[in-house]
Amino acid sequence: MEEIxxxxxxxxxxxxxxxxxxxRVTWAIIKDQRQLIYMSVPLLxxxxxxxxxxxxxxxxxxxxxxxxxSFGEQTWVGFKHFKFLFTDDNFLxxxxxxxxxxxxxxxxxxxxxxxxxxxxxxxKKIFWKRAVQTISxxxxxxxxxIVTGIVATSLASxxxxxEMLMKLHLVxxxxxxxxxxxxxxxxxxxxxxxxxxxWNTIIYLAAIxxxxxxxxxxxxxxxxxxYQKMWSVTLPGIKPTIxxxxxxxxxxxxxxxxxxxxxxGNGLVVDWSETIDIFVxxxxxxxxxxxxxxxxxxxxxxxxxxxxxLANWTAKRLGEERLL
Amino acid sequence: xxxxESTIAISRRRPGSRGLEPFVFxxxxxxxxxxxxxxxxxxxxxxxxxxxxAGNDTIRGGLYLWPRQFxxxxxxxxxxxxxxYNAFLISVARTVLSTLLNIxxxxxxxYALSRRNFVFRKPITTVFVLTMYFNAGLIPGYxxxxxxxxxxxxxxxxxxxxxxxxxxxxxxxxxYTIPExxxxxxxxxxxxxxxxxxxxxxxxxxxxxxxxxxxxxxxxWNSWFDAFLYTSSQQELSTLQYExxxxxxxxxxxxxxxxxxxxxxxxxxxxxxxxxxxxAVTVVASIPILVVYPFMQKYFVVGxxxxxxxx
Numbered sequence: 001m002e003e004i005x006x007x008x009x010x011x012x013x014x015x016x017x018x019x020x021x022x023x024r025v026t027w028a029i030i031k032d033q034r035q036l037i038y039m040s041v042p043l044l045x046x047x048x049x050x051x052x053x054x055x056x057x058x059x060x061x062x063x064x065x066x067x068x069x070s071f072g073e074q075t076w077v078g079f080k081h082f083k084f085l086f087t088d089d090n091f092l093x094x095x096x097x098x099x100x101x102x103x104x105x106x107x108x109x110x111x112x113x114x115x116x117x118x119x120x121x122x123x124k125k126i127f128w129k130r131a132v133q134t135i136s137x138x139x140x141x142x143x144x145x146i147v148t149g150i151v152a153t154s155l156a157s158x159x160x161x162x163e164m165l166m167k168l169h170l171v172x173x174x175x176x177x178x179x180x181x182x183x184x185x186x187x188x189x190x191x192x193x194x195x196x197x198x199w200n201t202i203i204y205l206a207a208i209x210x211x212x213x214x215x216x217x218x219x220x221x222x223x224x225x226x227y228q229k230m231w232s233v234t235l236p237g238i239k240p241t242i243x244x245x246x247x248x249x250x251x252x253x254x255x256x257x258x259x260x261x262x263x264x265g266n267g268l269v270v271d272w273s274e275t276i277d278i279f280v281x282x283x284x285x286x287x288x289x290x291x292x293x294x295x296x297x298x299x300x301x302x303x304x305x306x307x308x309x310l311a312n313w314t315a316k317r318l319g320e321e322r323l324l
Numbered sequence: 325x326x327x328x329e330s331t332i333a334i335s336r337r338r339p340g341s342r343g344l345e346p347f348v349f350x351x352x353x354x355x356x357x358x359x360x361x362x363x364x365x366x367x368x369x370x371x372x373x374x375x376x377x378a379g380n381d382t383i384r385g386g387l388y389l390w391p392r393q394f395x396x397x398x399x400x401x402x403x404x405x406x407x408x409y410n411a412f413l414i415s416v417a418r419t420v421l422s423t424l425l426n427i428x429x430x431x432x433x434x435y436a437l438s439r440r441n442f443v444f445r446k447p448i449t450t451v452f453v454l455t456m457y458f459n460a461g462l463i464p465g466y467x468x469x470x471x472x473x474x475x476x477x478x479x480x481x482x483x484x485x486x487x488x489x490x491x492x493x494x495x496x497x498x499x500y501t502i503p504e505x506x507x508x509x510x511x512x513x514x515x516x517x518x519x520x521x522x523x524x525x526x527x528x529x530x531x532x533x534x535x536x537x538x539x540x541x542x543x544x545w546n547s548w549f550d551a552f553l554y555t556s557s558q559q560e561l562s563t564l565q566y567e568x569x570x571x572x573x574x575x576x577x578x579x580x581x582x583x584x585x586x587x588x589x590x591x592x593x594x595x596x597x598x599x600x601x602x603x604a605v606t607v608v609a610s611i612p613i614l615v616v617y618p619f620m621q622k623y624f625v626v627g628x629x630x631x632x633x634x635x
Contacts, residue, residue, distance in 0.1 A: 033442055033517075035517035036436040036517050038518075039433060039518070039521065040448055042429060042432075043430070044433075044451065047452060048451075049468075051459060051460070053468065054460035054465050055460045057460055057464025057465075057468070058460065058464065060464070120357075122350075123354075124350075132360065132361060135360075135364050138364065138614075141617060142610055143545075143547075143548065145565050145568050146568070153370075198364070259549070263569070280463065284466070285463075285466065293462065294464065297460075301460075304458075
């Protein structure tokens with residue numbers, strides 16, 4: 001009996017109305033699917049514990065949290081810490097840095113990846129194309145520690161970048177890239193591009209590959225040149241992919257990253273390098289101001305979700321692909 | 325995956341592919357790609373060169389593609405210090421354990437969620453997908469680790485990263501491509517879901533699991549923040565990347581303050597400098613990835629593309 005019931009269901013699947021009726025959860029179904037339930041339980045329990053239970057800790061942001069006291073003994077202070085955050089010059093500066101670096105990474109990252117994908121697509125020798133791709137993906141797999149080490153070496157006063165600039169007579173004395181705040185955002189943006197540009201092209205190349213070749217043939221017959229084809233066939237062809245990836249990235253707008261800024265930052269550029277994550281770490285772990293740090297973290301999550309929903313809604317309005 | 329080839333085959337026949345303009349474009353494009361390759365590879369080559377060059381000599385600068393005074397001193401210094409050796413073992417252990425656990429559990433769940441008649445499919449999927457955009461944050465996370473007694477405990481490297489929603493969706497999407505009839509016929513033969521998962525699904529998922537295993541392994545191998553946050557007071561639990569991070573920050577400070585650099589890290593070996601040690605550790609930390617990478621490359625492009633397919 002049971003086997004037949006299971007075997008029959010994929011057939012029902014085809015009809016959306018019947019599928020909905022299947023949703024009724026009865027003991028018979030639970031018993032029938034108990035193995036699937038057992039398979040889900042370990043990770044479900046895990047994710048609840050590691051991802052959802054800690055949300056309880058958000059209560060700290062509304063208290064003057066003292067670790068020695070029990071939950072009932074904490075002093076509730078409402079939005080005090082949030083008010084402090086938005087009037088605190090430190091936090092506002094950190095917010096500015098986060099948004100600036102995030103925008104730079106977003107724009108740089110998208111533009112360079114799309115351009116590289118278009119150019120790679122124009123390479124006709126498959127071996128050469130594969131070779132370039134293989135090499136350009138490589139930095140994605142290295143840790144930020146290694147990458148920032150390489151960046152720091154290359155940008156040192158006697159590093160390769162300064163040496164090149166000097167030899168080309170573009171500058172007459174080495175630029176201290178990592179000691180001046182005004183360069184920091186650019187350095188972070190460039191490091192991201194170096195590490196991820198190849199990797200980010202994978203998805204665009206796949207999207208380009210799935211464009212109907214007949215469109216290119218039609219464009220040829222219409223006398224389109226290479227650039228016109230890129231502009232009128234390839235780019236519109238990958239537009240849905242671009243929109244989806246943009247939506248996903250916008251949800252992470254306050255995650256400019258932590259590692260690069262933490263590893264490349266130093267006392268001289270601190271006003272430009274600190275992000276919300278570093279702020280949280282500094283107040284929370286180093287100074288044990290748990291309540292303030294938690295408030296900063298909550299702010300970040302709330303903004304992320306709001307931005308994601310907003311971007312998704314906008315995409316829907318524009319009639320584009322969307323995530324949710 | 326016949327896509328790229330077929331597009332290229334057609335582009336060869338494009339009428340406009342002869343004449344001066346395509347020649348100029350192709351030449352410029354090739355030059356651009358060569359520059360890209362150089363910009364990507366050169367820093368590694370240079371790091372390898374520095375790691376094989378005598379430390380005192382490196383300070384003179386002007387090292388490009390070949391060591392001037394070849395030496396293995398830097399590597400000896402790295403492996404003589406028990407710290408790095410131990411950190412290497414910890415890194416290997418956490419990477420292997422994380423990858424195996426992660427792959428097994430994620431695939432098991434992915435199989436359950438791929439059964440279209442599974443009654444809890446939607447709610448469970450939602451619970452996992454939400455975690456892609458949502459986390460409690462650093463401080464509540466830290467308190468959780470504390471409450472679970474994971475501070476200064478090896479398992480803090482393994483437990484908090486047992487699944488990623490992205491990997492789950494990739495594997496589930498891949499399982500959808502396995503013909504339903506295989507599962508059905510096994511059911512008719514009396515196999516339960518566990519058996520089907522173990523005997524049929526897991527072996528058939530090899531390509532996608534290779535991809536995910538690579539992602540997980542690289543993530544575990546490369547992470548340092550957990551060591552920094554949770555085990556920094558326990559030297560035996562330090563990982564390779566965290567040791568590298570410490571070396572990096574100490575030598576960066578030495579860089580910005582030249583008067584200090586003469587004293588740092590040269591306790592016994594005169595030839596070894598912080599910069600050459602750092603180069604050697606960088607090479608040691610990237611070798612496992614450079615070794616695995618070429619074998620995995622053919623899989624991850626497929627894997628990533630499977631993941632980008634929407635439900």
